[in-house]
Amino acid sequence: MKIEDSLVTKTYYERKFLQGDLEDHPIRQLGELYVKEQKKEMSDLSYIRFAQGEVYFHNSDFEAAIFKWENIHNELEPWAKKNMADAYFELELLDTAEDIYKSITTDSLVLNTEIALQLFTLYLEQNKYEEADQMIKNAVAIHPDYQNVTELACAFFEERKDWNSAVELAVKEAARTKAPEWFKKLHTFIEDGQTVSFGPSHFVPILYLAQKVDVSIFEQLMEALWEKHREKEEDFLLWITEATIILLDPDIPSNHHWKSLPLLMEDSFRQLLSGRYYLSELTDIMPNLLRAWMKLGNRAEGTFAATAVLAWNDVFAGHMDEKTVQAAQGSLSQTAGVEPLIKDSSALAKSIQGWAGSRNLNLHPRFEWSLNKLTDLQSRRIIVAGKSASEKTSFIHLMLNQGNGDFMGSPIPVMYQDGEKTQLQLISNEGITTVTNSSEWMEFEHRRDALMKYTARYPFLHDHHTAVIEYPDKDIFSNSEHFHDYVRMSDALLFVLNSAEPFSAEECEFLLKVKEKIPLCPIHFVLKKDNLLSTEKMEELSKRIHQYFPESGLITYSPDGNDVQQQQGLARFMEDHFSGNPNVRLRTGNMLFFIRGIIKHLLEQQAKIEDDLHQSIQHDEDLLARLKGAVNQLYDIEEEKTKTIQNAYKSLKDELRKDLLQTIPKLIKESADILREDSDFGSIHLKLNEEMNKRIDEYVQYTVHPTYISSLQDWISFSEKELNRAQELLIEWSDSLNDLMGQDRLRLECDFQILADWQRDADRMTGIIQIDKENILLKRTPAQVLLKSAGKIFGVIPANQTIMYNRYKSFIENEDFTETAESIADKFFRQFELLEKAIPRDISLFFREPFAVLKKSAEFYQEQADHNTAMLDEMKSHPEMFRDPVKLFEVRLRQMEWLQFQAKDEKYVH
Structure with a gap:
């Protein structure tokens, strides 16, 4: 054990002093050594103290x-400080421990690493994650080989979900150690989506290194990065650039059995051709991708790569270098044919349809319908044609087991198919239309681009899962291209020979051209x-036919024969040739032929699209102007109707008020007729006031109020007429x-509920009107005061009765x-103020829905005009946005045409 290892584990005392002698307790042994050392003249107790501390x-x-x-003040002093900090850590005096750790200065990598790790642990205890993060990064930077420090750091980063730090650590350790486990750790991060913040070029150096360490690991990393970058369109092109440069490096072996990369390049090739990118973006990228694909592809995948190279070179001549093109041609000549591409063809068709649909481009619906039919492998179509209309028609009668047919002999092709529900549809370049009556059929029967289904x-058709297309005889030879289009919709051609001159030179030449154009289409013959x-x-006829069409069958029929037997014979013929x-x-x-037709149609459509967009914009702007004008006019109408109806109400109110102001003073004055010379003039003013209010009340209740109700009914009727006139005008609008929109889009319906509300309010007003009594003679005017005081003074004197009277x-x-009349009029009309004040609001509600409909339509056409204007501007300023995706x-x-027709015995005819 190295001395630093013992210092780390605090076993220096064993290494230095005990040397494995554990019979006595270390405390006793070290104590004895301490005493012994102390007795020396030149004693040094530091080492023993250090050991005792451990x-x-x-x-x-x-x-x-x-x-x-x-x-401790010798070379062990830094370790002693570190151990002191460890002790304070154990005593949970974390601040003291931190200060001591930070105070240590040393050149030892091990000690510096240990200090960093201890501070890392200390900061974790305190939930100081930023400081802990810095410490573990310091430890890795100081001594990455130290006791699993990198694994500890990676685990910490993963736990904290600090994926950037984890990824960077994995990259650095893979580069430093070249250990497969770090490459695999990086692969895991990529697959789990933890590298999304790194650009496509970030991992290029480590990828170069990976292929030197292990090609399989390199492929796994490339596959994971490829899958992740293709999810971000903005990164994908840059990734393809970087990836293909790596793959074309001479150090990348071409003879390795690549499992995933060729398929990824094939998928990327399709993605780049999906209509989302412009040619300017792919000009520099595609050649490298194709070269890399050619390099890595095995025999089967090499066929797809080679045909991709040749296809790119066909459409964009000069973009591929000659060496790669020759290699692709050589590769293709050595491979067998691939499986039929009907799924790929269908996927391509859907891509084109989706792209065209997103740009509101008009595809030929007849072509689209034909493509959909061709993908249905559960049923077949047979086209029946011939120069003799009568013989062709009689044969179809036999096949359909019908003595007649409404559409046999039609001037346009008709497809008969079995179904439970009888239905007639027209399939044309404009769309699919259901025809419901003979007059509609007459409108369509001369359409050159149409097929009637x-x-x-x-x-018979049901039993053989077959539909029959009857092709008209009029232009079968003169308009062969049109006929060929329908043959391409079919699985076989049944040609009805002209019995007057069967298999004539004209018929033979015509059918040989069909065979040349569509070599895989079976041709069989029918003869009356x-x-x-x-x-x-x-026999001679059969020999002549087989001389040119050796695999063709010949069936005869007779219009006068036994239909049952002939049906049986026809069924056997179908089983022999169409099973x-x-x-x-x-x-x-x-x-592929129809897809090429759609592409050609799209390429020819750009000028028409620009013209259509211009016309659409003009149409939308005209409609928008009309709609905005209608909104403004409707505001005027609403204002006018509000004013008219308000004025009508004001007129009836003013007339009634005028009557009130004229009549009430008269009624008050007429109340004087209750005066008598013998009246009690001390209280007569009270009786007069009561009488005046009584007469006014009777007048209001039985004259004014009924007149008002009657006038209100007249006003409602008048308002209804006014509002009806407005509704009629809106219907015209x-x-x-x-008509301008071309559809029944607008319904400007007003809310007549307001009339019902007004009528309801009028009905509520038919009851008794409550008006407070007026103090007509009880007010303190000078004359009244005089009269009342005089009454009190003189009323008791009989001689003064006449004077008072x-x-x-x-x-x-x-x-x-007049003031009294005004007060009563105000009180009378106050009860109807809510109705009067609500008139503007009610009329606004009446027009609310038409306003909403007009404004919503205006917003729609504004958005449509803005969208089309932006699209037109973009098409004019960037013609590549249309042209490039189509190319x-x-x-x-x-x-796919190269793949379809690569076999030597098949001829490319499109």
Whole structure:
């Protein structure tokens, strides 16, 4: 054991003094040595004191240990201080321990490491995690080989979820020790997603080192990083750049059996061609990726890599170096064909459809429908064609077991398929339309781009899992490309020969072109029996057919024959030539053809898209202007209707008020008729006041109030007419706007509930009106005071009765009671103030829904116009945003075409 090891474990006393002699207790032995040393002339007790302190420490006598270590002043002094700090630590005097640890100065790596570890533990006890973090990092920096210090640090970082520190430690230790376990620890961190904060270039040095340590570990690290970086689109391209530079390094072996990297490069190739990237981003990246893929791929994977190289070179000539292209050609010539690519073709089609859909691009629905049909391997389609319309139609009658058909002989292709529900659909470049009546069919029957799909109960088709496409005879020879498109939708061609001249030169030449274009498509023949057609002629015809089409079958039929027998014969023919699943290689080739058609359509569509966007923006802006104008007009209408209806209410109110102000003073004055010369003028003012209020109340209850209710009904009727006129105008607006929108989008319906609310309020007002009595003659005006005081003074004197009578009568008849009339009018109308004040709010509620609909529609068209404007601006300023993804789709298509047609006996015909 090294002396520093004994100092660390506090066993210096055993190494220095006891030397394994444990018969006596160390305290006794060291005590005897102490006494012996003390007796010397030149004694040095420091070493024995140091050793005694260790023994006291091990026996938990920490104070005695500290006492011994305080007096050490030789080379052991730093260790003595450290031991003193350990003792204070054990005594839980942590601050003192920390101060002592920090005061120690030494050149010893071991002691400095021990101090750092002790401070690390001390800080953990105090939950000082930042200080603990610094101490464990110090320990690793000072002496990384010391007693599992790196493992302790890594465990601490993991527990604290300090993944950056843990990852950095793993990288440094892997580089320092080249130990596989540290590379594996780094791999675990990557797989668990703990390296997300590190950029793609961060691990390049350690990857170079990993391949020198263990190629399998290198591949695992590359795979883990590849998977993580592909999840972050912004990092993925940079990672591909770094990764391919590493893989193309000469030190990376090409003959190693790579398990995951070739497949990752294949997936990345697809991802880069998914429409999310521009060519400018891939120009420098793709060649290296393809070269690395070629380098690492085995025989099967090399086929995909080679076809990817050739496809990229086909579409972007000059991007690949000639040496790599030649290597790809050589690799491809030595490999066998791959499995059919129908799933990959379908995935590519969906990628294109998804990309186009996200940009509101119009794909040919007929092409999309054809692609979907081609992926269905549970059913087949047979196209039936021929120059003779009658013979072709009679054969289809036989096949469908129907004497007639509504659409047989149609000028456009018709597909008959079995189904429980009878349905007729038109599939065209504009979409799929269900046709419900013959007049609609007449509109579509001359569409050159259309296919009619007719579904009904067809037992023969059901039994053979087959649909039949009848191709019109008119332009079969003159428009062969159109015909070829429909052949590519089919699994076989049944050609009905012209019985007048069966398998003529014209028919033969035409079918040879079909075979040249679509070599995998089976061609079989149908011939109507004729009395003049002898057995010898049939044999000769069969020989001529097999000379050009050796695998073709020939079936005959007779319009006048036994349908049951002929159906049986046709069933046998189907079993002989169409048993089993459809030809997947044929389906794949046809899918690739339609995908190429979609790509071509997209490339041609850019100018049309820009024009459509411009028109759409103009249309949206016109609609937006109309909608905003409608909102402003509606504000004017609301204001106008509010004013009109308020004025109407004010008019009836003013008229009633005028009547009140005119009538009430008269009623008050007429109340003087109750005066008599013999009246008690001491209290007559009370009787007069009572009479006046009584007459006013009767007038209000039985004249004014009924008049008001009647006028209110008239006002409600008037308001209803006004509001109906507004609703009619809004209906005209919605019809006009819906015509412009091309859909029944707007419904500007007002809330007529307010009329019901007004009517309800009017109904509530039909009861008795309560109006407080007025103190008409009890007010303290000078004349009234005079009358009342005079009444008290003279009322008892009979000679003065006449005077008082005349004075009262004169006072009442000449007094101005306008103020009283105003007060009564105010009280009367106060009961109806809520109705009057609510008119603006109610009319606002009436128009609330039309406002909301118009504003929401305006927001929609504003957003749509803004979106289309931004898209148009981007297309004009960045034409690559449209062109590049389509060209990259073409690379993927071209690769599958290379894969599909790589066999020497197959001809690339697209």
